[in-house]
Amino acid sequence: MPIQWLDKLIRRARVKSPWLLHFDCGSCNGCDIEVLACLTPVYDVERFGIVNVGNPLHADLLLVTGTVNRRNGRVLTNLYEQMAAPKVVVAIGSCGLSGGIFRTAYNVIGGVDQMIPVDVYVPGCPPRPEAIIDGVFLALDRLSRPAKSSDRPPLKPVAGRSSP
Amino acid sequence: MRTSVIPFGPQHPVLPEPLQLKLTVEDEVITEAVPALGYVHRGLEALAQNRDFHQMVQVTERVCGICSVLHAICYCQGLEDIMGITVPPRARYLRVIWGELLRLHSHLLWMGLFADSFGFESLFMQLWKIRERVLDIQEATTGNRVISGTIRVGGVSRDMDARQVHWIADQLTWVAHQVRQIEPVLREDFTIRRRTEGKGVLTSAQARELGAVGPVLRASGIAQDIRQTGYAAYGELDFEPVTATAGDCHARCMVRLGEIDQSIDLIHQALDRLPGGDIRSEVRGRPQGETLMRVEQPRGEVVYYIRADGGKTLSRVRIRTPTFANIPVLVKLLPGIFLSDVPVVVLSIDPCVSCLER
């Protein structure tokens, strides 16, 4: 009984206190300024306990914008691996989803899910702050569920992940 | 004296964008700074070779989300120059309005990040609160908050009615009032001056030599603003470049503060004189020829070189962005300052890595 109660408390705390790490892979800044706008007075995500911690070791939530290339993909994987479980990933914007308008550019591998497992996709070019907040909440839903190791497929080996 | 090596970026909370600076530090004084780029490089210019030149407008808007309209304007002006298209006066005025709105939101955004870089979080919040109003105007007039998508070759794709014109003027009056309230803080506050004055000083000779552009150049006392060339409708509007003489971070902030007022004034002027008529001329045929087009972005002068061989796609689009021009300045300014001033100096050139790397 106390265990259940504690478990409930912990899951509630996880939902109430998601700390986010924002990483801009190869975005045009459009999504990034909208992510930042979420923190500011009009949207104020701190209402929900969301804090931009800027450090993978502290974060629960990885917000990724932009397309992935070999170089920033390496950084992305490094950051993801440094985060402590339970963690969720939200890909933001058309580029983060699939590569978007840059999909065919020579230095673009594609969306974020080419590198790390993505939990929530937020479409838009750029998505509105409301959409981003909504995406975060969908991700929190996932955080509140008991984590199973099967939820996390091992990272796919992608060229460029490790340093040459 | 012991030296430390610090990677500053690519993921760093001070820089929203991935840019790495390898800093060599002695007791928190920078002795060497080496920038490492390439995290955002997508290969945009090459996309011109497999998109038609109309589609390419959307791509240029996404060179950078903060400078989007002005990239599109520059690109379209280039093509209009090649194809000999005259843009209707109303479209030229609308371009000015959107361009200046963009400058307004970009400068407010920068100012907020700048405040954050020296740890003045409440100022960041206040500035971004004002900025939201500017984004509201953008959204009301273009349908999108950040990337407007209204610029077309030959003109613009959206018009605004008289009611909107009125509303925009009202909103801008509010913005101007808010900015005036914050201005004394940025100008006078002891802690801000302590953190910005005398930091990252660039003399006018250095600015010329290193090829600085935009507010960085103007803060070093050189009154150069590409808008004075009179593209779009600027030739018909009254304005003077905002300059400062100190050449330090505080001066750069003051120039941008002045430009916020200037932009509001320009939009008011443009709204007052907004002519009637069409918003887009017809575009016929395929472009052939080459051109070099310059436009003043919030971060400074952007240069587009466009070459067309008469095909559906362009054979070359080359973009020299303002941040690209200002990076040598940054590398020059960093050695000798304190580690705690690195974010302030880096942000004072308003780096846009997405522009820089394309």
Add this chain to the structure above:
Amino acid sequence: MNHALIILGIGLVAGPLLGGLAGGLDRIVTARLQARTGPPVWQPYYDVIKLMAKELVVVNGWQAFCVYSYLFASMLALILFVMQSDLLLILFTQALGAVFLAMGALASTSPYSQVGAHRELLQILTYEPLLFLVGVGIFLETGSFKISVVMQWKDPLILKLPLLFAALGYVMIIKLRKSPFDLAASHHAHQELVRGVFTDFSGPLLGMIEIGHWYDTVLILGICSLFWATGPVPMAALAAAAYATIILIDNAAARLNWRWMLGHVWAMGLALALVNLICRHQG
């Protein structure tokens, strides 16, 4: 014996209870000052519970040693305070905690952590003399370092030691990690050092540091309240007023650098303390 146990319990509980509450109020007040709504008042508890339930990710095992020692020292300092023990001993104990935190940060090789640790040490260097002089000032007024004696003192000390109280203000700003002196670690990571000393702590260890910080907050506010120790109401009022002032300063100032902090706080703070002490006791 029973009495002592109750006091011990109060000391143990007061830290998380009051400290967390103070943290929550701080976040709400700060948010309001920034035209935002802010999180609920119990947000710090959510944060800590979440952190404690996270995966244990470590850079270096010594971090755990140092964090536990830090928390232990901070708890001990507050308990000694609640037990109305010797003021200097309390100050030494809290310094012990601060040193362990810096040592924990030094245990990681990340330059951010290392630079943060050094700044933390510089902060200790900056505020320690002032904090001890506050103790000395209280001693010179009341004739004892024991808080039990100070608590029975009839006159508000702030009337006799106003300049020393101002010097304590510097200490509080530094100790509570507020602008313009939040150099080693800021509450929200937008500074050049990411989170400075906290950078390489994660999950449960970070949660424990947060709890330690609650204890520190209560202790420093407690020391501040000694300046009007005529009863619980004026004590609480003085602490609340000081805390509110510091939040206000935090929101109206940019972060300065450590050179300025060291020079200014030593010059101003020591001068204030010296003038006050000399005026009262050798003039």
Add this chain to the structure above:
Amino acid sequence: MVALIITFILLLPVAAAAGCLIVRRDNLGNGVILITGLALAAAALMMVSIAPAGLTAAELGGRTFEGVILAADMGLLIIFLYYGRRYKSRAVLFLSTAQMLLLGGVEWLRPPWVPFDAMVFQADGLARVMLLIINLVGPLICCHAIAYMRNHERHLKLEKSAQPRFFFVMLVFLGAMNGLVLSNQLHHLYFFFELTTLCSFLLIGHDKTPTAVDHAVRALWVNSIGGTAFALALVLIRVSKDTLDLQRLLTQGHSPADLLLPALALLCLAALVKSAQFPFQRWLLGAMVAPTPVSALLHASTMVKVGIYLMLRLAPMIQGTFLSRCTAVYGGFVFLAAAALAVGQSNGKKVLAYSTISNLGLIFACVGLNTPPALTAAVYLLLFHAVTKALLFLCVGTIEQHIHSRDIEDMRGLYAVMPATALMTVAGVLMMIMPPFGVLLGKWMAMESAATDIPVIMLVVAGSALTVMYWARWAGLLMSEPVVVPFRPERMPMSTWAALSVLCAGGAGLSAAAPWLYDLLVSAVIAPGSLLPVYTVHWGIMESAAGRFAVFPLSLLAVSGCLVSVLAFRHANRGRAVSPYLCGEQTAEPCVFNGPMDQPVKAGAKNYYLTSIFGEERLTVWLNSAAAVLLILLLGGTL
């Protein structure tokens, strides 16, 4: 019984020293050293357990003993003259000649007169504290030196071992120290004082490298200033009083009309020189070229404490004088100044040297304050500083022989290489700055007693903060690299291991036992009369009118807290290991990130030494000048 122990404790080291010189075989020599050490320790402990007592002149053969001492004095000065000529040091020549003239003068004009019932050697409270330090710490350091010197000579590739000579001097030094603290006649004390100077000179120059010789000569002439001041003081006292007997001088007290006060000021100068206080600190810094056990024994634990010892002896005589007050401010100043210079150092031994000077300054300040609580603080600091600093010096010596560097930066992540030594170093550092350990207990007492003196307390609080700064960063970086290896003591010789662990455990144990030491030892030093004790001790809590330090409860809590933290450490090592934060560009190699052009770059922060603020070159001149001004004030004030 007492006579036996005193004779034993004085003669055994000398005999053992001679033995070392004669035996010249490693194992046998080592055995002699170890057995001597054990015997000395036992004798010192026995001395503590019996009532204060002494040896009178009659028991020592009266005038004959005086003659022996005088001859030895002259012999010593002739040796000084010889070295002065050999190393062409005019200062040594001049100062030694001056001392000879002064001594000869006093002998000729008014020969010291020692009545048959006068005490020649006396083991009172203070002497017993000193005896404990000398005979417990000293032998441990000698024990450490056995393996150290073997490695040292292997490293230097010596053909003929200089070890017999080394241990000869070390043991003679122990005897000299014992004699010094037991002497009751000032002119006897002078002899032992000079003998320690000679030992120090010989040991600093032991390696015979040009630097070593240079620094040894410097130590010799600087200390000769102290000797000269001492000799001059002897003359002055002799001229104004009819006795050189310390006990009698104390009971007679002083009257402003006579020359006693200037004489005391001169003795104070001698003490300051011996304790390497500013502006005489350079000899001690130079002395760091000596093998580390020498630094530990002479220049941290015992010889530099002679100054303190002398001042503590004289404290009752200068109570309430300007001299005393001036010493307090001066000591406080040195505490701050040396701590500031220590911040700017990355050389481990230099940090230790400055820290020693700094702590001695604090003790001088306590003696200068000259109130019973302050003197208690001085005795505690004396005791615990000796143990802790010996440990730290020996640790640095061990580390230096292993990694061939004494630079703090090179000790980064030492835990992975030398876990046991690294841990003991950290323990030593924590003992220097943290409650509930003894040094901090002393510092707490010092602060509580200095609180009424505003200039002194200002200096002390500032110095104390600087102290925390330079110690904490050192302790922190020993654990710096990622620790992956399980705990595995490195291989070190039994003698090294024994010395380090006994010192470490002893320091911690003594700290916990500090309240009992008060009743046992310390209170006897401060209040030999019928004064009320300064501190009351019950349940291991020391309480005075001004404050309360719960030593024993805090020690218990500290032990339990430490155990919990160790469990946490072990638990954390089972957690998932990640690389430190390097902005997302970390690589598989520790502390290497992908830098510009995708090249691996070694990241890393070095310590702040703040040389622009606390640099030696920058500050020393100013600090020396300030100290000289204070010193002139101190000496001039007595005239």
